[in-house]
Amino acid sequence: MVTIPFLKNNLLSIDIGFRNIKIVEVEVNRNKEIFIKNFGIASTPKGSIKNGAIQDVRAVTNEISKVLKEIGVKTKNAKIVMSGTNIISRVFLVENIPGENLDNTVRMTISQSMPIDLDAHKIDYKVLKEIKDDGVPKVKVFVTAVLKNIIKSYIDILVELGLKPISVDIPANSAAKFFNRDIITTESDTWFKRNKYSKLDQSTLAVIDFGSETTIVNILKDRVLEFNKVILKGSSNIDEAIAESNHVKLDEAERLKKIQGLTPLDLSFDEEQVKIHNSIKGVINEIVRQIFQCFEFYEKRCFGDKVGKVYIIGGGSQLKGLTSYLESVLQVPVYHVGLLSIAGIRINEGLDSDRLNYLINSVGITLS
Ligand SMILES: Nc1ncnc2c1ncn2[C@@H]1O[C@H](COP(=O)(O)OP(=O)(O)OP(=O)(O)O)[C@@H](O)[C@H]1O
Ligand SMILES: [Mg+2]
Known part of the structure; x- marks a missing residue:
């Protein structure tokens, strides 16, 4: 054989x-x-x-x-x-003109509505959906542009x-x-969250990458990427805030951030810890404000639905207490995802x- x-x-x-x-x-x-x-x-x-x-x-x-x-x-x-x-991405609704090459239509739309030099960028686009808009056939496209x-x-x-x-x-x-694959979350988590948020439509979900200098918001609808935005704030901004409020060096600030995280304050916390807490919360709240803006932009300007679930990844997502804090402000289930998931x-x-x-x-x- x-x-x-x-x-x-x-x-x-x-x-x-x-x-x-x-x-x-x-x-x-x-x-x-x-x-x-x-x-x-x-x-x-x-x-x-x-x-x-x-x-x-x-x-x-x-x-x-x-x-x-x-x-x-x-x-x-x-x-x-x-x-x-420096990655630009946008969703457009373009007319699907019979006999006309869609590539050309997309390039035309980009040249009219994005302030970029078309020759200097590599443009990619993906058709998300074909629709009829007042009887006119249109396609919803997701465009990304990166400088060559x-x-x-x-x-x-x-x-x-x-x-x-x-x-x-x-x-x-x-x-x-x-996130196109099946995500396995831990049992107790799933059971609790499934019950609490059972009424939410979770087919639109966000994957948020908490990096050091950036926080990247991705929104997927039925597992297809429909929105992407890079927020120019990240976990290193927390280090800076703690360094300033607690008068410590950046390395020490980062260490304190990792030890304490965003766990809720109680009476046993001393003054230093309260300062750390407030510094962390200040930066996270600013990031959350911009995440909200992304969700809103996606709904209003990208013809999207409400985000019904959030997955968090990246080094900064390991911040203690972040999952539950985000859940309380975003009012959707939030899962921290590991590679094994x-x-x-x-x-x-x-x-x-x-x-x-x-x-x-x-x-x-x-x-x-
Ligand atoms: N346990 C933890 N709690 C809080 N923050 C943490 C923890 N572990 C790592 N970090 C932070 O994660 C960040 C590094 O994450 P990551 O490697 O995802 O960033 P990066 O990909 O290099 O940055 P970017 O995506 O912005 O380019 C650092 O700011 C670090 O302090
Ligand atoms: Mg990263």
Whole structure:
């Protein structure tokens, strides 16, 4: 009998954040199941990313190289997720003119309503829905535009590392791919929240990535990405606020943030802790205000529905008490998602499971 070799595709995936670079090596099998062989996290060299582009390619590749050696990566095929800043995305309703190429119609619409240089940007669009508007056939499209020279700076990194570039993706795409799969939440959580929020329509959901400098809001309708916006505030702003209110250095402020988080205050808290609490809350409230604006914009200007569920990811989502705080202000169920929460992912035993949480975006783009 002849056994057919089990086709496996090895892939390296790199997610470049302002604070951390997440590197993961996966094996994708024929059933699209993912096996995480290896991973490593590098610190992003300070100042190496400016306006979404890699400013200092050498510094970044040095850090990545070190990690690749440490974890012993053999794969050459690589995908990369770029920083979230400077990606423009919009939803348009365009007329679907018979005989007219939709590409042209979309480009035309963009040139009329987005203040960007069409030649300098790489434009991608996805048809979300075909509708009739007063009898006129129209299509709802989701458009993203990224400066070509920004994309090039990410390809440069892969080339410099001697890797074979497969793709450069935006974080929204990796989140969308990840959340296209079935999410498994813990039993008690699910039971309680399912009851409490049973009346909400949860087919429109938000995936919010709490990063260090940015907070990325993605809205998915029936698992398709329909909205994306990068809020230029993140977990590092909390460190700054604590450093100022409590007169401590940034490292210490970050440590205090992680220890205390947003757990509700009681009488046993001392003055220092109250200051920390207020600093954290101040920044989170500002981020929440902008999240609300996104939800509102999506409903009113992108022809969307009410968000009925929120998933939170990213290093900053580990802030203690954040899930319940967000739930109380947004009035929808909020789930903190780990890598183990989706179907079809296996993980090499012996990998440090505490840090697997960071890998959602890097693993996301390896999914199809
Ligand atoms: N337990 C914790 N509580 C609160 N914050 C945390 C915790 N652990 C990590 N963080 C914060 O998470 C941030 C790093 O997260 P992450 O790696 O997702 O950011 P990044 O992807 O590099 O940034 P960006 O997405 O903005 O480019 C840091 O600001 C760190 O302080
Ligand atoms: Mg990030």
